[in-house]
Amino acid sequence: MQQQSRSDDTCSAAIIGGAVSGLAAATNIHALPQFSDVVVFERQQYDDKRVNCGEAINDTTLVPLEKTPENGFVNDIDGFELRVYDGQDHDPHEQPVGVSRLQCEPGYICERNVVEKRWADKLAAEGVEFRTGASISPSKYDQILETYDYIIDASGQPSLTLKAKQETTNYTGDMVALNATVSGDFSSYTERPRIFFEGYVGYSWSFPKSETQANVGMGWAGDERPENYYEAFKTTAQRNGFSVPERDQTNIYTIPRGPSLSPEQTYYPENNVFLVGDAAGIANRYQGEGICQGIRSANLLGELIATEQEHRYPEKLYNMMKSEYRLAHLMRGAWVEHEDSALLAAVAESIEGLSIEDITRRPSQVLSRLLRRPITAAKLISDVGMLTRVYESYTDSWEFGANEA
Template sequence: MDDNQPTAAVLGGSVSGLAAATGLLRIEEFDRVTVYERQEYDDKRVDCGEAINDTTLIPLPKTPENGFVNDIDGFQIRVYDGTDRPLDAPPLAKSNVCCESGYICERPVVERRWAAELEARGVEFRTGRSVSPTDYADIVNSYDYVVDASGQPSLTLKANGNASEYTGDMVALNATVEGDFSAYRNRPRIFFEGYVGYAWAFPKSDGHANVGIGWAGDRRPADYFAALETAAERNAFPVPDRADVNIATIPRGPSLGPDRVCDPEAKVFLVGDAAGIANRYQGEGICQGIRSAYLLTELIADGNESAYPRKLYELMRSEYRLARLMRGAWVEHEDIDLLAAVTEALEGLTIDDVTRRPATVMRRVAGRPATALELISDAGMIRRVYESYTDSWEYTSRGGP
């Protein structure tokens, strides 16, 4: 070991942490990269986030052996008039969106194979033990750089007494079930049903799928498990066994101000969920987390890591903006027919269009003048448009980083 070469610790060995280790490994000057992960990769891990929209971000061959089990064409969005409907009720609207590089994955396999590849290239993994506050302090003092990919609330927030700043906006339940999914294996389904959130069925093969439901906002069911079961019944996918169901709280994105995203003096940087990176409209965080980790390591390679909060905001700004507007289509109007009209306008767009390109979506909606006029006729929606394009909604003070 050369004492003049920098070292780095990555806290958390899920996708964002693995991406950070991948990026750090590309920096020739680094002498040592160590990943701290509380679980063992051979054990069962969290069964969520298994629809990965841009698998080009993951440096593995896209094979079933690496966990990429279903190469999809895209997704079908279905809008219904509510949860209290006949089982055979047709959707108010359907829309097919494209996803050229998307896969439904066995995420534990993806992470296990990715970690094995990194270990073979010299990354050290310390697994099977949580990082305590004392451990955290020792790690920060022992390494030149620390990348916190530990999720939310992050180890850094806990260590600094700021864990209460975490804002978990979306509760999601999911499980893997067996059934007949052959009719829509190549185009998994997303169900909007009159609440802020959605249900889904993401086939991994003709015979099994990841299914679930998530909620955002203030209106939550009294019994989450019962709500998942009834969603399964009305949307015609198998009811999961309660023992197999995972529960996750997803950051609303962003939940942290720029002063919490990094500590330049201590060289501690937060990525992925730890930094509050998630799509506030549909909860997606896998690709966002990976992109944030690659951005950070590119800045470290250039000696410009102090720019990370600003660059991270620039990377995510369009996505935050569009999510704010799309969520407003329901929150401000609570008009399921309007949501159906907006959904139909998305037909044929890509997932990246729908999540990251406000101008593309707005052009589509503008092509339906009656829908566009109804959307902007509400004072709350006008406020959202103003706030989105002045960035005054982003943090408590105008302008963001």
Template sequence: MVKDRYDIVVIGAGPAGSVAARYAAENGASVLMLERDREPGIPVRCAEGVSHNGIAPFIDIDKRWIASQIDVAKLTSPNGESAFMHNNGLGYVLERRIFDTALCALAAKHGARLITKADALDLIKENDKITGVKYRYMGETREVKCDIVIAADGTESRVGRWAGINTTVALRDIDTCVQYTLAGLDLKKDTCEFYFGNEVSPGGYIWIFPKSDSTANVGIGIAGHLSHEKGPKEYLDEFVAERFPNATITYTMYGGVPTAATLKEIVRDNIMLVGDAARQVNPITGGGVVQGMIAGSIAGKVAAEAVNQGQFDAKFLKKYRKEWDKTLGNTQKVMHSMKEKFLFMTDERFNNLVSYCKKIPSDKFSLKVLFTEAVKGDPKLMLDVAKSFVVSKIKLK
């Protein structure tokens, strides 16, 4: 039986929301999750690539949600030259549909409740204070009261706006994306591939994440302000026609990835924003699953602490902000400055970068090496990049 009052209501049951729910429940709070769709994880809007070190702290690795193991990254420059990276740690291509459900099950195991097909409509406010959530369930409008709302409602987040937070992303800080899941390919199952260049994918990149030796997520993200008449689908179709002329598309997906810094405001009285909704995404890779889980774990713990102490004001909830900045937020800021550099990179510069990387022994070639070389000529940014790799032991993506 769903109650009409919980300590915490989490809106959105993606990785950020379900991890937040799990940690809040584990630390003693009563938690309800509202998921708009009929099942967590669908429709999948994700390239599904994550690092082992990123997800292992949050869930026991289970073959049911791993499509393939990735050991090698192949980077290809506009002139067709490739460099191979072998020591960036083990990665996986997930089955998000199963993965997201497993995370929800974990939250449920710790006592959180989930309602699917529950579409949040608005925040309930009394004297300007957030006291609950109005949502639609099976054609019926319902209300649930709570002390804290955790907004984990993704790129399309509106909950933050309802609380008065400016969540608008600039065009240059969103990647507009299309992805196909292709079948009938002949691939190396352990290698993910990245293609760069202003003719290939302006302000972004094309990725190939194999799900087996014959299927893969093949997608593109281009910077929002560079998408004109020719949008991401046109670029991707050109690439696929050349690289995989005989492929069959088994799934087409559209989506947007915020490539900004974390929002200025991610807490207010009685509300916290996590994951894509807070723009907690690596602005270079576009990876948001691990970022969301980390943010969710911090937010969930702080929310439970708030419940235990009966303090729900922004001043208390800012503990989450502080902890987030220390863990990843500050690194994300540096990555965002780097992304700005990448936006203006010429094809010649991409070619030189890959040529340089090719000369490094592949077991010494890492993202740190790549990024440091990429920002050469900008001493301040080089220092920031170096520092960010020291401070954050968390793997990218």
């Protein structure tokens, strides 16, 4: 460990990145009695427009705020409706080939800017220092390494840590997502936002914040991506019946295709640097969810530091995410290996009524549902590529350094 900054009895911590993963890290570290200084470095101001990607939070129990509109929790949803279409040439009135309703009791559609601002305000009132409005240069990063005993990098993918080490190519995959907030009539599905699968590796969505406003978006998880992202987003809005976002109001983000970074590179003991959230390359590679995963990674790190086991962080993080990685790898295979909309619809219908937690973190729940439909299960594993995925998933043969469709 580096020399402690104030006395032999206290430690200091720098959190690089003040979005949800960084805020969760600050919450956990500040709660530990050995830390006298916790500083969050965030390149933007919380009063400015920051992000609106990830405005569906599936497990809001992870956010230590009262679930009120004033704190950004604007729509308490029942769950989500998955709609599977046979390609991208349908019109808004065409019936999908398959529909599945999933439960999400602790889920909300949020004003994410407000959630993060209120969370930061809460931490600031408790004594966490925030330094906002300036990017961290390479020299500033080096200064942080020299000044603080612990550094938690929550800067996203690619992380500032790997940029400083010129190792950003160590991330092996990403997903690209466009999103915006639009006005329209969303009254028919306010309580159950919609997710649209349309014959490509990825999906689009419409997540109402109210009856007249929604966060809408489109993401690509495979290598086949459009030449013009905005035009693709525009056409998906038209065919799925929500307003076309203005180009200047549309945001684009890069999300890790978890696991997209070798676990060994989430911790650098020589400087006590830990990567959490997107920076650590963790996210659900099937549906791109990363908010809850990022918060959980920060919670895990806090628990390990509290028990002086932080050296086990890479191993523990990987084991925490392993079942989710496995299930997502298999779920993506239902489309990647078959490209059969009817089969994907059958898979979606087989998980009707399960919770989002089940289909992201509990493979046994999903597999038991599939086994109740032996014809669907047989079709799924009737492909060499799918059998390969089963082998990879249960031997942890992830492709750090290789590409996957």
